[in-house]
């Protein structure tokens with residue numbers, strides 16, 4: 001019987017890129033075949049992706065099936081550009097799986113809100129919630145600057161058409177969905193449906209802070225779980241302290257990246273300061 005993977009160790013395990021798909025502008029889906037079956041990875045967890053000779057950086061898990069890991073990656077700088085130049089059959093290193101995941105509650109409405117590469121852990125979360133099949137309502141709110149920047153548009157629209165989720169989509173320029181921010185539709189749902197809800201968010205931290213302040217106004221919001229993945233990480237597993245937040249000293253890589261409402265209340269850096277690669281703090 002083949003050994004199953006829930007965790008690779010702290011050394012990279014080499015995997016082979018077996019499929020590359022264009023997702024949206026400057027964003028691709030990479031499917032990486034690992035040597036062993038992957039199991040038990042949860043939405044919100046991440047891997048450290050090593051591009052030999054170039055860089056290593058954190059990437060959220062968008063999905064996995066048997067030995068194949070799905071990663072959704074936006075081109076940013078030298079490290080992600082090097083990945084985008086890779087061809088099918090080439091190898092990359094994977095460390096992980098790391099971090100605390102989302103912990104979906106039961107008998108609630110699930111309100112998932114994201115933007116940019118924040119949509120990757122939410123894709124896995126949607127599939128997790130669907131597979132639980134408890135009949136809870138799943139709303140997904142996605143916003144981007146313009147239509148070409150919307151991630152997983154076909155995947156989400158298809159689920160909406162099959163009535164498996166309710167998809168609320170918007171763009172800043174009105175090129176797809178309504179014109180404006182995802183928080184508009186979020187508030188509409190919170191006002192119209194008094195059932196207990198949990199809000200799950202991933203995306204730019206300033207946007208998450210806005211959602212957090214909105215969520216606090218509604219007594220029907222039972223919890224808010226947000227992934228502070230818009231931050232610098234070096235080791236990914238608690239050794240270097242590059243990712244600490246004040247005043248708690250929590251390391252985002254092992255104490256997060258997903259934090260709940262009670263924890264977020266305690267992080268004064270949340271939505272205010274990030275830490276640069278030098279360790280210096282910078283206002284967001």
Ligand SMILES: Cc1cc2nc3c(=O)[nH]c(=O)nc-3n(C[C@H](O)[C@H](O)[C@H](O)COP(=O)(O)OP(=O)(O)OC[C@H]3O[C@@H](n4cnc5c(N)ncnc54)[C@H](O)[C@@H]3O)c2cc1C
Nearest residue numbers: 057058059060073074076077079080117120229231232233
């Ligand atoms: C937990 C977590 C999950 C992530 N998941 C995804 C994902 O699913 N898809 C995706 O496209 N991106 C994801 N990222 C962001 C990704 O790590 C950065 O975009 C990537 O490191 C950029 O590298 P670069 O060399 O191309 O860009 P650079 O030019 O080096 O940097 C561009 C920007 O990327 C960020 N960045 C650079 N290096 C790091 C690093 N070591 N750690 C964190 N941020 C860094 C900085 O904000 C920087 O301003 C995630 C980050 C974290 C912390």
Ligand code: FES
Nearest residue numbers: 234236240241253
């Ligand atoms: S990245 Fe090293 S402790 Fe978090």
